[in-house]
Amino acid sequence: MAAPGKTAIYPLQILVNYWELKPQRLATKLNQLMRQGITHIASFVPWQVAENDISHSLTKFLQMLADRKMSATLILSPEVGVHALYGGLPKDLAKNSEIQARNRDEQPAVSVLPPRIFAFPSLHAKEFTTRYHGFLTKLDGMIGDLGRTQPELLESLQLVLTGSFFKYYRPASGSQLAAFRGANGDRSNAAELAFRAELDQCANLREFMAGQGIVPKAKENEPFFRAQFQTNAEEHFRIAQSRQVRKRSVGVDVAQAELFTPEADPSLAYSNLFQLTARGMPDFPAFDRMIAEAATRQAMVGEARAAPVLHWTGFGPFTRLTDSEKQYLILKSLLLLGSRGGGLLLDEEEWFSLSNAFRKRVELFAETLLARELELETKAFCLTGHLWSDGKAVAQPGGSAAGGKDSASLFWPELRLTLDTQARLIASPEALAWEEESKIVFVESNVILTVEKWRKLVAWAEAGRVLVISKQQPMSGAVRADFEAAVRTRTKLDLNIGTRYFVYGAGEGKLVLFEPIPSSRPSEWKRFVASMLSLAHATPEMGANDPRIDLVCLRRGLAQGSGRAGVFVFNGSRSPVSTEIRFENEVAISDLSTVLSRLGGNGDPEASDAAESNRFELETPPCGVLPIAVNGLGEAGREKRIAGNLAGLTSKHAEEAASSELAGFSTGDDFSGIFK
DSSP: OOOOOTTOOOSEEEEOOGGGSOHHHHHHHHHHHHHTTOOEEEEEOOHHHHHTOTTOHHHHHHHHHHHTTOEEEEEOSOOTTOSSGGGGOOHHHHTOGGGBOBOTTSSBOEEOOTTOOEEOBOTTOHHHHHHHHHHHHHHHHHHHHHHHHOGGGGTTEEEEEOOTTGGGOSOGGGOSSSTTOBOOOOOSHHHHHHHHHHHHHHHTSGGGSSSSSOOTTOGGGHHHHHHHHHHHHHHHHHHHHHHHTSSSOTTOEEEEEEEEOGGGOGGGHHHHHHHHHHTOOOOHHHHHHHHHHHHTEEOEETTEEOEEEEEEOSSSGGGGSOHHHHHHHHHHHHHHHHTTTOEEEEEHHHHHTSOHHHHHHHHHHHHHHHTTSEEEOOOEEEEOSOTTOBOSOOOOTTSOOTTTTOOSOSSHHHHHHHHGGGEEEESSGGGGGGOTTOOEEEEOTTOOBOHHHHHHHHHHHTTTOEEEEETTOOBOHHHHHHHHHHHHSSOEEEEESSSEEEEEEETTEEEEEEOOOOTTOHHHHHHHHHHHHHHTTOOOSEEESOTTEEEEEEEEOGGGOTTEEEEEEEEOSSSOEEEEEEEEEEEEEEEHHHHHHTTTSSSOTTOOOOOOEEEEEEEEOTTEEEEEEEESOHHHHHHHHHHHHHHHHHHHHHHHHHHHHSTTOOTTSOOGGGGO
């Protein structure tokens, strides 16, 4: 298990918390891991431990790693999956009710994950931020001193910073139907003061004073600006902590990540408590759904991506699952998040409780993902006001509602249903630049278009893509003036498929303006989304006829040729499933594990005489994953098939002409020998 490169996160991280073991036991543990082929490990650095580290356990840990030529990833940000009381927070901060975060219901936002239930602090509270920055400064100084005296200790060290508690500020009562359902956000006094200060700042900006635009301090516009505030607050928190660890520890690899701990998510709070008190089995289907939700959301830090990492703890409900269920969740989370630059964080004891054959299989896929041989393609983006909110609607400017009483997420539910994991939810236009293959972006009705956002979206669309926005999109006065001037000077198509929309040219791309659809006509909304995907050539390339089956399509590396993909068939049910996989064009399939194991050999590892078809009958075992290699998929596959058909027609026409013009010519004759 190799170390990651600079700013790259290794897809499979084995968690060994240095502070849980005394030095002698830690040394023995590291020796055992080395004998088992593990040379890179991960560890949390709990705030409460580092503040009182009089024995310098972190320094000793780094010295042990250097002596064994091992490497490590240290996770510094406060997270819910830490094996310490209060998630590693200092006890006095965790028990201080005056700085607790408040959710939408103005109740404390609570973590119910073992070893102890506690209320999250507000990341806006001054007492919290001042002390947290002091903690980071202390770590930065310690690492900087080590770098000057023993630079070899830091050569294989990676520091990881995360978004911390922001995505857990949701009431459990509104999150039960799906992950991230309900309005997320901190409503504590500290957060409200920060929100009002940002509203004042927006009101004083020239672009919002230009008239005809959205008014920051109007009561009906508060939900729009609240979503924007929550997104900005998270980014400011990330940037601030990044600066704190770069003052003295110059040259140390620092990576940004978004750490998901499904067992601690508010959507599972009631379920986990019920299973714990009734001594029942955990909610496996909910864990399964959470993986896809984590993989389809892209957090950003400025113009850099925060790599998604999913953490299965060694003390939560995950430990009570069966081996087959654990293996299913591990493999799915590795493939979905590892194919997007992130990965999987797994407790060391849980990892070695699995069979040797399964561990080798996982390591094979991890190495393949690190080499970028398998990547999750993004066909469509959905730009939303806040990445961790998905719930009740906000009204449109002017009193009307997009979709009536529908969710503020107009596009996202339909995109997830149509494209599954090939759709990407973002809250920052900067994320568009990272997925060059994507062809369309839908802008949700809760996004405020500022001059900066508008120009970035238009520039992205002008490169040959499609931008879809509402005619009633909230925007600043400056954007409104620019927007109206642009649509007046461009030719348009006025179309109506139940939903009226206008298509404008935008460079080599298109700008689509649609009129909001009443909630009483959901079928028209589905038809509109399908029409937009077709316009952008972003329709799905495959499908299954059984809803119990999930298909994950990972494109293959360019070195392996175009039109190739790895398709994983996931059966999350407890019974075998026979299903028909349908492709949009004829393809050839083979066993992906065999193909990947041969990539270093001679010749084409996928050379095969398999017949091509667009339908395949496959059987997947309970909690099973079936990996298949596909050749000829998508646009490249269509071009290949057309070229083959044209070549066949050309040969046929040549033979027909020769038969009519040349006496004695027969198509059964072998003329190849004449030219040898």
